[in-house]
Amino acid sequence: MPDAPFRRLALIGIGLIGSSLARAAKEKGGIADEVVATARSAATRDTVRRLGIVDRVEDTAAAAVAGADCVMLCAPVGAFADIAAAIAPHLARDAVLTDVGSTKGSVIRDVGPYVPDHAHFVPGHPIAGTEHSGPEAGFATLFEGRYAILTPPPGTDEAAVAKVATLWRNAGSMVEIMEPQHHDKVFAIVSHLPHLIAFTICGTADDLEEESRQAVLRFAASGFRDFTRIAASDPEMWRDVFLNNREALLEMAQRFTEDMTAMARAVRWGDASYIEDKIARGRRIRRRLIELRQA
Amino acid sequence: MPDAPFRRLALIGIGLIGSSLARAAKEKGGIADEVVATARSAATRDTVRRLGIVDRVEDTAAAAVAGADCVMLCAPVGAFADIAAAIAPHLARDAVLTDVGSTKGSVIRDVGPYVPDHAHFVPGHPIAGTEHSGPEAGFATLFEGRYAILTPPPGTDEAAVAKVATLWRNAGSMVEIMEPQHHDKVFAIVSHLPHLIAFTICGTADDLEEESRQAVLRFAASGFRDFTRIAASDPEMWRDVFLNNREALLEMAQRFTEDMTAMARAVRWGDASYIEDKIARGRRIRRRLIELRQA
Numbered sequence: 001m002p003d004a005p006f007r008r009l010a011l012i013g014i015g016l017i018g019s020s021l022a023r024a025a026k027e028k029g030g031i032a033d034e035v036v037a038t039a040r041s042a043a044t045r046d047t048v049r050r051l052g053i054v055d056r057v058e059d060t061a062a063a064a065v066a067g068a069d070c071v072m073l074c075a076p077v078g079a080f081a082d083i084a085a086a087i088a089p090h091l092a093r094d095a096v097l098t099d100v101g102s103t104k105g106s107v108i109r110d111v112g113p114y115v116p117d118h119a120h121f122v123p124g125h126p127i128a129g130t131e132h133s134g135p136e137a138g139f140a141t142l143f144e145g146r147y148a149i150l151t152p153p154p155g156t157d158e159a160a161v162a163k164v165a166t167l168w169r170n171a172g173s174m175v176e177i178m179e180p181q182h183h184d185k186v187f188a189i190v191s192h193l194p195h196l197i198a199f200t201i202c203g204t205a206d207d208l209e210e211e212s213r214q215a216v217l218r219f220a221a222s223g224f225r226d227f228t229r230i231a232a233s234d235p236e237m238w239r240d241v242f243l244n245n246r247e248a249l250l251e252m253a254q255r256f257t258e259d260m261t262a263m264a265r266a267v268r269w270g271d272a273s274y275i276e277d278k279i280a281r282g283r284r285i286r287r288r289l290i291e292l293r294q295a
Numbered sequence: 296m297p298d299a300p301f302r303r304l305a306l307i308g309i310g311l312i313g314s315s316l317a318r319a320a321k322e323k324g325g326i327a328d329e330v331v332a333t334a335r336s337a338a339t340r341d342t343v344r345r346l347g348i349v350d351r352v353e354d355t356a357a358a359a360v361a362g363a364d365c366v367m368l369c370a371p372v373g374a375f376a377d378i379a380a381a382i383a384p385h386l387a388r389d390a391v392l393t394d395v396g397s398t399k400g401s402v403i404r405d406v407g408p409y410v411p412d413h414a415h416f417v418p419g420h421p422i423a424g425t426e427h428s429g430p431e432a433g434f435a436t437l438f439e440g441r442y443a444i445l446t447p448p449p450g451t452d453e454a455a456v457a458k459v460a461t462l463w464r465n466a467g468s469m470v471e472i473m474e475p476q477h478h479d480k481v482f483a484i485v486s487h488l489p490h491l492i493a494f495t496i497c498g499t500a501d502d503l504e505e506e507s508r509q510a511v512l513r514f515a516a517s518g519f520r521d522f523t524r525i526a527a528s529d530p531e532m533w534r535d536v537f538l539n540n541r542e543a544l545l546e547m548a549q550r551f552t553e554d555m556t557a558m559a560r561a562v563r564w565g566d567a568s569y570i571e572d573k574i575a576r577g578r579r580i581r582r583r584l585i586e587l588r589q590a
Contacts, residue, residue, distance in 0.1 A: 215485075
């Protein structure tokens with residue numbers, strides 16, 4: 001097993017991502033010598049105890065972070081401000097505080113002000129997940145071959161960034177450094193908007209009268225099904241993502257809605273060449289994804 | 296091999312669907328004793344000859360339908376009116392004319408007036424496909440376990456409908472009879488709108504400035520990729536589907552755009568419970584698909 005960059009990792013919140021990292025720490029090593037976890041609900045804490053995937057489960061975030069040299073926020077991003085306020089007084093000297101939230105501007109806004117001078121804040125986002133959620137859904141290989149993005153604010157301690165990068169590399173990920181604003185814009189279009197669309201079209205279908213709704217379920221394989229797969233993800237997490245990447249998401253949603261309106265107009269007026277151009281662009285993007293081995 | 300309902304099947308156009316049915320006729324039987332095909336382009340006809348998947352390739356639709364007791368239109372639906380005009384004088388007595396188009400109202404509108412009294416018109420739509428197109432992409436098992444929908448106009452000869460149903464059942468499909476208007480409405484939401492959205496969002500992403508576009512390709516796995524898969528389908532076919540299911544598609548696109556606007560408004564004003572309700576509906580639909588084994 002590779003040397004671990006941290007002695008003790010405290011996971012604040014432990015769902016799909018936290019429990020996968022805990023499993024990777026045990027099975028692959030190179031993450032932390034010891035893993036402590038806490039969760040908001042007693043039921044989740046009991047599940048994690050029963051699963052035996054961490055060394056210790058604490059009832060409070062304050063108790064979990066005591067003595068930890070790495071603290072990782074793995075709860076929905078809407079809870080980060082409260083968690084940061086609760087743990088800040090208990091962070092050890094030179095502790096590295098990081099997170100796995102899908103929005104980075106909001107995390108810097110909500111957590112940054114609480115970080116004491118003697119600790120280091122390295123915001124992060126592992127680009128990994130499945131449509132399942134909760135600590136039982138995790139697995140040790142979740143991060144293999146996936147990107148992990150770090151968005152350290154200017155002036156962040158370089159040794160702290162390097163240690164978090166080592167953690168993710170040892171979990172199997174490719175580490176990228178990005179500006180938080182660029183991260184939020186890119187993920188607004190590659191992830192947040194597709195999820196918003198998927199949830200929306202499920203609602204549109206659900207509003208049809210009964211006979212059509214039954215037929216929608218029966219014939220879903222024709223394309224609709226692909227949209228429902230991404231609509232199966234964790235509700236609380238996605239609610240928080242949408243609300244915490246508001247500006248970038250609304251900008252991309254606005255652009256998309258304009259483009260949908262233009263496309264609908266082309267359908268209405270029979271503008272075949274406009275439609276062909278859009279279809280050709282879709283295929284070109286698909287081809288480039290295949291070339292980049294991302295499809 | 297089961298008895299075939301037809302003696303000679305003429306495929307007018309032979310891409311993914313036509314070539315899969317030709318292969319099923321040879322490999323599974325129960326389709327037609329003999330399969331003749333034609334295609335608009337000489338290159339496609341040469342490919343089909345080389346593949347050896349039909350008994351005979353004719354250069355014109357008129358020659359292909361001569362003596363056939365079943366004629367199946369497998370070209371993009373926008374070409375159906377011209378094809379119907381070209382083949383009508385050559386249809387054999389009691390020939391069954393059917394099709395595989397994704398829109399049914401337009402096919403009845405475009406083909407119906409040309410069908411001579413001595414032939415029978417049974418519009419159809421096999422719900423099967425992949426993101427690949429062309430005669431080389433076909434395979435004999437494409438229709439297994441998939442629905443095949445027939446939308447015969449009132450008064451259609453029942454024996455003709457039964458023979459087309461037998462053909463699709465022997466190809467492995469479950470046959471359903473639907474009203475053409477209901478078909479077009481249901482497929483507007485389960486298939487045509489998802490494809491329209493997928494092509495549109497690819498265009499939205501493609502319009503970003505270069506740095507973000509590169510990042511979109513790199514991080515596509517976060518949800519965007521699922522949209523590009525369905526955006527890889529045949530351009531000419533989809534252009535024709537959009538233009539030939541105009542009313543139903545525009546109605547569904549309008550409903551969806553209203554729902555997107557409402558969702559964006561909820562994000563803007565921080566209406567968490569509205570967002571949670573939409574996410575819950577998406578998950579409920581996903582769960583019902585899994586129960587129905589359609590997910």
